[in-house]
Amino acid sequence: MSALGHPLRVAVVGAGVMGRYHALNYAMLPGVELAAVVDPDAAARSAAVASFGCRAYANLDELLAAERIEAASVASPTSDHYATTRRLLSEGVHVLVEKPVATEVSQASELARLSRSNDLVLQVGHITRFYQSVQLLKLMVGTPFLIEARRTTNSSRVKDVGVILDLMIHDIDIVLSLVASRPRELSAAGLALNGNQHEDVASAQIVFENGCVVRLLASRVAPEPERNLSVTERHQSVSVDFAKEPYTELVVYRTPDLVVEPGLVQLDRHVLQEENPLLKELGHFAARIRQEAEPIGTLDDDLRSLSLASELLAKVRAHMGVPA
Template sequence: MKRLKVAVVGFGVMGRNHAGVYAVLPHTDLVAVVDPSEERRAEAAQRFAVQTFPDVGAMLARLGGQLDAVSVAAPTSYHYPLTETLLKAGLHVLVEKPVATNVQHAERLVALSRRLGLTLQVGHITRFYQAVELLGKRITCPYLIEARRLTPNARIKDVGVILDLMIHDIDIVLGIVPGPITGVSVAGHVLNGDPHEDVAAAQITFQNGCIARFLASRVAPDAERTLVVAEPQQTLRVDFGKEPHTEVSVYRPIAEAQGRSEVRLDRVVVHEDNPLRRELEHFLARIRRSAPPIGTLDDDLRSLKLATQLIEQLKVQRYERGAVPVLA
């Protein structure tokens, strides 16, 4: 099997995680890290014995002909220009979600990767949770879905909570309910004084009647990552917040006893064997042409289109309400 030489652009929280996985994958050589911070570059060089560069241009000038693939884990606002540059340099790219901050840029990147015959993968890590795979196998006709993704940590500042957090659940739900959307509503608030929403609540109605509700916050007192999917014969509740495990609770109605309805509860504990590793292994397998994509670029675009539609609705609401601090 051919050894692949990879680099990581951005050495923050996610970049460190990407580098740590690449460093131990078989038939893979982590050879470079890019970050504007001298301190972070020094850390990367010490931890992984790699070459480091302050920007992508410097890396390409030195290593462009030697690299096969790059992970982009820089702030979201840099995803588009960095990914475009790397694709044009002939490199396969895994870019953290979202692929871009707007649909037009995302569509350009998709078209570019297809024209050049390069692998472009968007880092929707929840697709690689085994509990999400389990949902896909067990869910057939949901009528109500409720997703909550809350954190007290506003780590990402250059986009709002919809592109930061809610898009994870949007992507999961659109994978469960692939049909057309007939209704969208959203509300949100800016609480930290920056230009982006810190809290957002949305409701999506699908053509088949399914209703999906989303709540995302980065100013919550406690962290929560849950998904509830209701069907006529069962309700599944997924708790993603028990890492390294995901707990799936299955509620099923049983025959009424003495006029009272009863519910049978079964719990399944799913061991999540490093979803990021599974994601990066899949990316490298796609480069080697040994695996079909888990989720397509069209799926990525659909998730981004819905997320940006919600953001645009928030902007309209702020304009119509005047002083209400919904979105700057």
């Protein structure tokens, strides 16, 4: 039982790869009942019923007519996020929506206003916020002057958006949590391959008002997956390798005023086991609904990340010759 006096009844919209992860983890959460999944594909619905013992519906209309749900995860394609989240919030349902919350900043702002006016939790699935390594990084870093990140894969599972909204937005969100300044200059380029509508590769540089320089690369056509980030300050450089799940390696090089000489560099290496960050994220969502936790990352943070990603995407599309 939850602090609500009954198990929190949740549904998962989208029974693809991410939706099944959400359903699996909800089924493990105490005080939560996975009531239903929603997916237009009959085979996906049948698989969810067999795996999780819940009910399944083809669309939101069927779900809302048949079930009394209090919360939902939206793990459908990105192009559906806005309409699905808006409908659920309008029906009084708390929502965790996978990132990005929407493809347009104006849509995301509308959803934020709707959740606030209806006193509902709207949480965006920036899962890296629940990584131990990212939380430790935020405690260690003060005033970085250089941040570099690479996030690459060889999977083309996501087809309705490009790598900026699918991959790079993770690193944008981390960067904005580390740099206490506003972006001043942006540049970005990218390309689409094999006739794709959206960019498969993108690189970006962001210069902040305080002088910090950020370089980002995202690709879904890489031979090997990479997920790493480095942060440099005057007295230290911190490198994080996320690609060895469930472990994350964090290496700290400490130097006096960037003097790199034998005997002056101190190296600390930390290997952290990331204990199911998705389960932590969903548990945090449930705790917020029960008013047992303050948000890790606010809607304003989500809007800032999406806004910066959208500006970079516009520059990439201009570079590709795609009309705005």
